[in-house]
Amino acid sequence: MESNTPLLNIRNIQSSDYPELATLMDLVFHDVGGAWPRMTIMDLIHQFPDGQICIEDSGKIIGAALTIKVDYNRFSLSHTYTDIITEQNVIQHQASGDALYGLDVFVHPDYRGLRLGRRLYEARKELCRNNNLKAILAGGRIPGYHNVADDMSVPEYVEKVKRKELHDPILSFQLSNDFDVKRLMKHYLPEDTKSSGYGTLLEWDNIFYEEEMPSVINTEKNLVRLGLVQWQMRAMVSVEDLMNQAEFFVSSLSNYHADFALFPEFFNAPLMGLQNEKTSVEAIRFLSEFTEDIKQRFSQMAVTYNINIIAGSMPVLKDDRLYNISYLLHRDGCIDEQYKIHITPHEERDWVIDGGEKVKVFDTDCGRVGILICYDAEFPELGRMLAEEGVQIIFVPFWTDTKNGYLRVRLCAQARAIENECYVALGGSVGNLPRVDNVDIQFAQSAVFSPSDVYFPHDATITEASPNTEMIIFADVELDKLKYLNTEGSVTNLRHRRLDLYGGFTRPKNST
Numbered sequence: 001m002e003s004n005t006p007l008l009n010i011r012n013i014q015s016s017d018y019p020e021l022a023t024l025m026d027l028v029f030h031d032v033g034g035a036w037p038r039m040t041i042m043d044l045i046h047q048f049p050d051g052q053i054c055i056e057d058s059g060k061i062i063g064a065a066l067t068i069k070v071d072y073n074r075f076s077l078s079h080t081y082t083d084i085i086t087e088q089n090v091i092q093h094q095a096s097g098d099a100l101y102g103l104d105v106f107v108h109p110d111y112r113g114l115r116l117g118r119r120l121y122e123a124r125k126e127l128c129r130n131n132n133l134k135a136i137l138a139g140g141r142i143p144g145y146h147n148v149a150d151d152m153s154v155p156e157y158v159e160k161v162k163r164k165e166l167h168d169p170i171l172s173f174q175l176s177n178d179f180d181v182k183r184l185m186k187h188y189l190p191e192d193t194k195s196s197g198y199g200t201l202l203e204w205d206n207i208f209y210e211e212e213m214p215s216v217i218n219t220e221k222n223l224v225r226l227g228l229v230q231w232q233m234r235a236m237v238s239v240e241d242l243m244n245q246a247e248f249f250v251s252s253l254s255n256y257h258a259d260f261a262l263f264p265e266f267f268n269a270p271l272m273g274l275q276n277e278k279t280s281v282e283a284i285r286f287l288s289e290f291t292e293d294i295k296q297r298f299s300q301m302a303v304t305y306n307i308n309i310i311a312g313s314m315p316v317l318k319d320d321r322l323y324n325i326s327y328l329l330h331r332d333g334c335i336d337e338q339y340k341i342h343i344t345p346h347e348e349r350d351w352v353i354d355g356g357e358k359v360k361v362f363d364t365d366c367g368r369v370g371i372l373i374c375y376d377a378e379f380p381e382l383g384r385m386l387a388e389e390g391v392q393i394i395f396v397p398f399w400t401d402t403k404n405g406y407l408r409v410r411l412c413a414q415a416r417a418i419e420n421e422c423y424v425a426l427g428g429s430v431g432n433l434p435r436v437d438n439v440d441i442q443f444a445q446s447a448v449f450s451p452s453d454v455y456f457p458h459d460a461t462i463t464e465a466s467p468n469t470e471m472i473i474f475a476d477v478e479l480d481k482l483k484y485l486n487t488e489g490s491v492t493n494l495r496h497r498r499l500d501l502y503g504g505f506t507r508p509k510n511s512t
Helices: 017-028 038-047 116-130 142-148 154-162 170-174 239-255 270-274 280-288 293-303 345-351 374-378 380-388 404-418 480-486
Strands: 008-012 051-055 060-070 099-107 135-140 180-185 199-205 224-232 259-260 308-310 315-318 319-329 335-339 363-365 366-372 394-398 423-427 431-432 447-449 461-464 472-478
Touching: 008 116, 017 060, 017 099, 038 060, 038 423, 051 116, 051 135, 051 239, 099 116, 135 180, 142 154, 142 461, 154 180, 170 180, 180 431, 224 239, 224 423, 239 259, 239 472, 259 280, 259 394, 259 423, 270 280, 280 315, 280 319, 280 345, 293 315, 293 319, 308 461, 319 472, 335 363, 335 366, 366 404, 374 380, 374 394, 374 404, 380 404, 394 404, 404 423, 404 447, 447 472, 461 472, 472 480
Parallel strands: 099 135, 224 259, 224 431, 259 308, 366 394, 394 423
Antiparallel strands: 008 051, 051 060, 060 099, 135 199, 180 199, 224 472, 308 319, 315 319, 319 335, 363 366, 423 447, 447 461
16 A cells, blocks of 8 residues: 555445456455355345445545345354355345345455454444344354464364454454354355354344334234134024034133134034924025024124134025025124035025125234135135135135045145145034934034145144044144245245236126
């Protein structure tokens, strides 16, 4: 450096600076690979321009600091250099990260002694404060270790540097800039023989960091507990009899802190036995007379027991047309409804039931949910419509009389979980009703299914009930796993849809 006082300027690095920057990196990092490829520097500037800082003297770059954003919870743990910069020189910048990660700080040898490195560190700290980030993390080399490697271990060396009994050209500088050593990372940079491959994980905490504290009310819940009722069909003498049994299960599920309670399709069918002399059409319409009362009682239970209830399904008479409807009773008192879309030949022939016209996704305090009533689960189009609306959990209340009927629902439900990257819970009824036509026998094995990938059980079955036994079962499902699957799964079904070939779905509007 010439004797005249340098004219310093600190600024962000520009694309046109690469040749000068590369020359400086080759000079400083000649022992660990030299300059990064142009592509890598250009990518840094493109992804995080504010994090790339240089100091120039009369227009000549004499020092620089390269920085990215990362997830604090991940990179405050042990990692390697290739977790930050891959072997293909791809920088792992996270735009939504809550911490800075210092890649490199380097200064031309002729300008050392002017505390330019401290200026670059202070610029990083200011960037951290201005962006309200938790901390600055860095993986540091300990190149002075090779001088004493025969006499002491790496932990001993680091401790002596911290106590200033030894001087390390990098670690001593970082400690003097208020960084703390959080841990040692073995194999951090294997080719760094001077450091024996070790790195130090350093951290500077931003004491001005203000964590955003979302409202507890509006916080999205990640771990959701599903409760399923495998319902025993039995003779009932009144609505009170039916609802007492239902309340027993709701109370039990609530005691285990379930977020949802799922009942089966036509769980209230025993009430048809109160007037067994009626024809099938008369009996199902007679059953519909109880629906409004049952719905309101379930709504009261949802609020009282602090649990969202999917009240199976019940017949509803509207404008002299009969529908099969499932009600979602929210624990805040709101009520949503989902019509059964596809009507089975039996329902159409023996009960003269009509199908609804649209499927919906419902926002709850535990994610976005949809309901497919029994036969509807066997039509992939409906599940895909729900997926396009961001469904996370699909509930399938069902009634089947034989095992092959049950397996149709089960296998299709598993397919819906895989192809739509969501959880599917199906709940059915067991037992028999000798005095009720068309609902005389039941077969069920209720279960909760997940997508099939490394984040989930190996058989994509989270839990299942014993066949044909009255019981309750629970499943804890993690909604965040669905997000990981969508971007990082072994296969990503939703992202790989050939919309150019078969398009998406437009849900019908202005319909029932």
